[in-house]
Amino acid sequence: MKLDRLIAKHRFLGRAEAHRQITAGHVRVDGRVIVDNQHEVDRFMQVEMAGELVQQAQRALYLMLHKPAGVVSATRDAEHRTVIDLIDDPDKATLHIAGRLDRASTGLLLLTNDGRWSKRLMDASAKVAKTYLVEVDDDIPLDAIERFAAGMEFQPEGITTLPAQLTLLGPRQARVVLHEGRHHQIKRMFGRLGCLVTSLHRESIGGLSLPSDLAPGMWHPLSAEEKASL
Numbered sequence: 001m002k003l004d005r006l007i008a009k010h011r012f013l014g015r016a017e018a019h020r021q022i023t024a025g026h027v028r029v030d031g032r033v034i035v036d037n038q039h040e041v042d043r044f045m046q047v048e049m050a051g052e053l054v055q056q057a058q059r060a061l062y063l064m065l066h067k068p069a070g071v072v073s074a075t076r077d078a079e080h081r082t083v084i085d086l087i088d089d090p091d092k093a094t095l096h097i098a099g100r101l102d103r104a105s106t107g108l109l110l111l112t113n114d115g116r117w118s119k120r121l122m123d124a125s126a127k128v129a130k131t132y133l134v135e136v137d138d139d140i141p142l143d144a145i146e147r148f149a150a151g152m153e154f155q156p157e158g159i160t161t162l163p164a165q166l167t168l169l170g171p172r173q174a175r176v177v178l179h180e181g182r183h184h185q186i187k188r189m190f191g192r193l194g195c196l197v198t199s200l201h202r203e204s205i206g207g208l209s210l211p212s213d214l215a216p217g218m219w220h221p222l223s224a225e226e227k228a229s230l
């Protein structure tokens, strides 16, 4: 939101008075005087006018969780435990999930209350690589690598998947790199090959890998380096 809009809403000041206050140097964002009416502000910034609080900064949360199997990637569910139930933070109700995993899937899950950050990360056009370790119930056919790379057409979305990289690790085990996150994408792609996915684990998103010492069900706030690696 633009700074003048936020100030205009405060005590119903209106846009003209907001402009006067801002250009007179009475408005501070995170402690810094801002005289630009069009300055972009979000809910994670503290805004004051003439020493009076206009907006209290909300705590921005960026967490990684090692999702265990059997827990749903949702903020609420009538039947099952959710990933939010595993988080112990006073502001956990503000969280949403940046890239879901199916209930049976395990591995790296990101949670945040910063919608702009998660949108940037998950936007298909950003093509952030997500790496999965996959096990299936039958031998993976030899043409799997080409078929994943060529893309597959799916209904009802009417989409063709972006080129995906498949590396065979064994007759029934593979590592797959996707650059998007379509609904049940890996299961559906292996389904086309006649294979049923029996285990699906997300190892990394962008340059961020699940640390080997983060046990299933455990989580931690992203460090500055972890956040940058995304």
Ligand code: URA
Pocket: 100, 101, 102, 103, 105, 183, 184, 185, 186, 187, 188, 200
């Ligand atoms: N693809 C799937 O089918 N399931 C997941 O959980 C993630 C990717």
